[in-house]
Amino acid sequence: MPGLIECVPNFSEGRRPEVVEEIVGAIGQIDGVTVLDHSRDETHNRSVVTFAGNAENVVRAATAGVGRALELIDMEQHVGAHPRIGAVDVIPFVPLGTSRIEECVDLARRFGEQIATRFELPVYLYGEAALRPNRKRLAHVRRGQYEMLREEIATNPDRAPDYGPSKLHARGGAVAVGARKPLIAFNINLRTDDLALAIKIANTIRESSGGMPAVQAMGVLLENPGMPPMAQVSTNLVDWQRTGIATVVREVRRLAREAGTEVDHCELIGLAPTGALLEVAADTLGLTDFSADQALELRLARDR
Amino acid sequence: MPGLIECVPNFSEGRRPEVVEEIVGAIGQIDGVTVLDHSRDETHNRSVVTFAGNAENVVRAATAGVGRALELIDMEQHVGAHPRIGAVDVIPFVPLGTSRIEECVDLARRFGEQIATRFELPVYLYGEAALRPNRKRLAHVRRGQYEMLREEIATNPDRAPDYGPSKLHARGGAVAVGARKPLIAFNINLRTDDLALAIKIANTIRESSGGMPAVQAMGVLLENPGMPPMAQVSTNLVDWQRTGIATVVREVRRLAREAGTEVDHCELIGLAPTGALLEVAADTLGLTDFSADQALELRLARDR
Numbered sequence: 001m002p003g004l005i006e007c008v009p010n011f012s013e014g015r016r017p018e019v020v021e022e023i024v025g026a027i028g029q030i031d032g033v034t035v036l037d038h039s040r041d042e043t044h045n046r047s048v049v050t051f052a053g054n055a056e057n058v059v060r061a062a063t064a065g066v067g068r069a070l071e072l073i074d075m076e077q078h079v080g081a082h083p084r085i086g087a088v089d090v091i092p093f094v095p096l097g098t099s100r101i102e103e104c105v106d107l108a109r110r111f112g113e114q115i116a117t118r119f120e121l122p123v124y125l126y127g128e129a130a131l132r133p134n135r136k137r138l139a140h141v142r143r144g145q146y147e148m149l150r151e152e153i154a155t156n157p158d159r160a161p162d163y164g165p166s167k168l169h170a171r172g173g174a175v176a177v178g179a180r181k182p183l184i185a186f187n188i189n190l191r192t193d194d195l196a197l198a199i200k201i202a203n204t205i206r207e208s209s210g211g212m213p214a215v216q217a218m219g220v221l222l223e224n225p226g227m228p229p230m231a232q233v234s235t236n237l238v239d240w241q242r243t244g245i246a247t248v249v250r251e252v253r254r255l256a257r258e259a260g261t262e263v264d265h266c267e268l269i270g271l272a273p274t275g276a277l278l279e280v281a282a283d284t285l286g287l288t289d290f291s292a293d294q295a296l297e298l299r300l301a302r303d304r
Numbered sequence: 305m306p307g308l309i310e311c312v313p314n315f316s317e318g319r320r321p322e323v324v325e326e327i328v329g330a331i332g333q334i335d336g337v338t339v340l341d342h343s344r345d346e347t348h349n350r351s352v353v354t355f356a357g358n359a360e361n362v363v364r365a366a367t368a369g370v371g372r373a374l375e376l377i378d379m380e381q382h383v384g385a386h387p388r389i390g391a392v393d394v395i396p397f398v399p400l401g402t403s404r405i406e407e408c409v410d411l412a413r414r415f416g417e418q419i420a421t422r423f424e425l426p427v428y429l430y431g432e433a434a435l436r437p438n439r440k441r442l443a444h445v446r447r448g449q450y451e452m453l454r455e456e457i458a459t460n461p462d463r464a465p466d467y468g469p470s471k472l473h474a475r476g477g478a479v480a481v482g483a484r485k486p487l488i489a490f491n492i493n494l495r496t497d498d499l500a501l502a503i504k505i506a507n508t509i510r511e512s513s514g515g516m517p518a519v520q521a522m523g524v525l526l527e528n529p530g531m532p533p534m535a536q537v538s539t540n541l542v543d544w545q546r547t548g549i550a551t552v553v554r555e556v557r558r559l560a561r562e563a564g565t566e567v568d569h570c571e572l573i574g575l576a577p578t579g580a581l582l583e584v585a586a587d588t589l590g591l592t593d594f595s596a597d598q599a600l601e602l603r604l605a606r607d608r
Contacts, residue, residue, distance in 0.1 A: 265590035281584035286569035
């Protein structure tokens with residue numbers, strides 16, 4: 001699977017299922033692209049589509065999705081809980097398989113330039129693809145949202161787009177295009193209802209409070225009907241090659257034991273890179289000289 | 305990767321590298337087939353080629369390999385330590401990805417019939433593809449080897465081939481064609497030089513002496529220059545969906561601890577089905593509701 005790329009566009013429409021289906025359909029009809037997932041949120045009035053393929057096909061599919069969204073979504077009518085600047089709010093490219101983040105950075109920039117021209121759409125590069133350092137953070141790009149950007153884009157040089165006109169698209173607003181590494185959403189459930197402990201462990205392990213690199217974490221209390229409440233350390237691993245699943249679980253296990261409890265079980269939310277899971281197996285077994293190439297189907301997929 | 309099949313033919317030539325290269329080349333030139341490995345053994349005067357692809361391409365490649373071997377190998381001249389009945393001695397088909405063993409059984413039978421006709425070659429079906437119960441075991445099919453089979457094939461009804469003439473191929477002899485599940489070669493190294501303990505643990509876990517189903521095991525002593533000798537439990541897992549890696553390692557760890565020692569590390573020899581490795585990760589993490597479909601690249605490969 002050389003050059004395999006994932007793309008996860010977010011669309012500012014979560015209340016009209018037929019519109020979301022139209023957009024997903026426009027993406028999925030491109031040959032060589034697999035739609036892995038799509039979800040729709042009424043409160044946020046927002047949808048997320050996950051698809052993958054090689055660079056060329058992913059760009060074709062993303063372009064088709066943008067085109068359809070600009071026809072079907074009018075930002076002047078949009079309200080919702082989630083911050084947004086456009087009908088297609090954000091388009092990250094993510095390296096899978098043997099692809100590298102650098103390829104996704106290049107791809108995001110080329111794609112951004114293309115759609116800016118084609119659709120007369122202001123494009124902001126964010127994440128690893130950012131051209132201005134303060135645009136690395138999506139929150140900075142999106143500050144004040146659609147409504148404030150509409151006022152500032154032409155007058156404030158700090159808000160000039162990287163590509164496209166310094167004027168919002170009539171219905172579609174603007175878009176943030178970027179590159180990031182695959183994100184693993186991973187939860188560790190403790191054998192206790194002690195929410196304070198889950199919060200304390202989350203604070204200890206997360207990067208933002210001095211913990212492990214590339215780890216985001218928060219403590220929550222799971223309350224499912226008919227089940228005893230359970231404290232959970234909910235994590236996002238944003239660069240598993242820096243800090244992997246096994247390392248995080250080992251540390252949470254240690255901290256839980258120090259506090260007199262145990263890890264009960266874990267949950268993987270959605271998809272994860274196969275390499276991140278194989279690393280757990282290799283770590284557990286103390287495999288010497290293990291390579292992901294020893295996983296048969298993966299090796300074959302890579303050679304095709 | 306729908307319908308992905310592995311094929312592991314064994315050829316009775318291990319001393320002329322140029323002949324082995326010719327055969328590997330004939331297999332590898334078929335589009336859609338990936339040669340994963342090939343090895344050559346001078347003592348056994350025998351080579352093993354591992355390749356994979358979809359059923360149609362694997363059959364084309366296996367047929368090309370048989371054709372080339374029948375041209376280049378003369379069983380009347382062959383001597384070697386390993387039991388054999390023909391120039392292409394044995395051809396197993398193995399299900400990978402989402403393929404099932406039943407597909408490989410069908411494939412082995414169709415392929416066996418085809419090459420019997422095409423090359424006038426006696427074909428014996430073995431393993432899961434066997435039509436006669438006592439031919440399940442390859443050793444039974446191969447008893448007395450090439451030399452005895454040459455005498456008995458026409459006269460002993462018990463040795464009549466499943467397909468093809470009751471007369472050996474002039475230079476190529478006969479071939480055993482079969483189906484089996486993927487085999488995992490997996491070693492568990494103990495933190496001791498106590499060979500007797502490794503043998504005792506192997507005897508406890510292996511199916512043949514009343515241990516775990518689909519597990520073969522033996523105890524050996526590793527002696528590498530410059531390293532202290534290390535006792536090893538060397539295993540073959542012949543059906544990881546019945547007894548997987550995690551189960552075997554857990555049991556060996558328990559038995560080692562009972563004897564006052566520990567598992568030092570493990571070794572995976574060659575390739576293993578990705579599912580067997582993901583199962584170890586899911587087991588370690590106590591993942592609830594885990595599916596191999598959550599491994600991104602694997603899911604994508606499956607959908608293509």
